Amino acid sequence: MKATVVITFLLCWLAGCVTLADRTYNITASQVQQKINDKLQAPISLLKVFRVNLTNSLVVFDSKAGRMQTSFDVNLTHLPTNKIVAGKLVVSGELGLDLANNTIVLNEVEVEQLSLDASASKYADFAHGLAQNLATEKLNGMVLYTMKPEDLKFGARRYQPKNMQMTDRGLQMTFSPAQ
Secondary structure, eight states: OHHHHHHHHHHHHHHHHHHTSOEEEEEEHHHHHHHHHHHTOSOEEETTTEEEEEEEEEEEEETTTTEEEEEEEEEEEETTTTEEEEEEEEEEEEEEEETTTTEEEEEEEEEEEEEEOGGGGGGHHHHHHHHHHHIIIIITTOEEEEOOGGGGEETTEEEEEEEEEEETTEEEEEEEEOO
C-alpha cells in the first residue's frame, strides 16, 4: 500500500513537471517566404511615378550575423513611360519578437544588393536610393509570423513566448508556461 502511494505521488509529480516545462516550436524559411509573398502580392507605388513588384522571395537565416536575408525578383515600372526594368533585390534585417502581439517582426532592414538590367545601369544610384526607401517604408516592421492560439496552448496549459533563436535552418521559438 505504501509503495503504491509513493509511486502514485512520483507519477503525479513527474506529470506536473512535464506540463511546466518549456516548449519549442520551429518556424521554417519556407513559412516566412510564404508570408512575405502573401504580403507583397500587390504592387508597391513609389513617389506616384514608379510601380514596384517584388516576387519570388527567397529567405536565408544567417545565425552568425543574426540577420535574415531575403532576395526578390524586381520589376520596376516607370509609370509615365510604362518602361519596365527587371532585376534582383537583396535585403537583410533583424528579427524581433513582439510579445504584446505574439508576432515576429522584421526590423532594421538594409539593402544589401540591387542589380538591374544593363539598360538601367546609368540610374543605379537613384535606383539604390529608391530601394532603400522601399525597404525602410514597406518592409521595416513587417509581421513575418503570428503565433497561433494552438502555439500558445498545450492541453489545458497556456504558454507565452519566451525566446527566439535564429538557426541556419529556421527560427526556434521557446514558450514558457504562463503565470
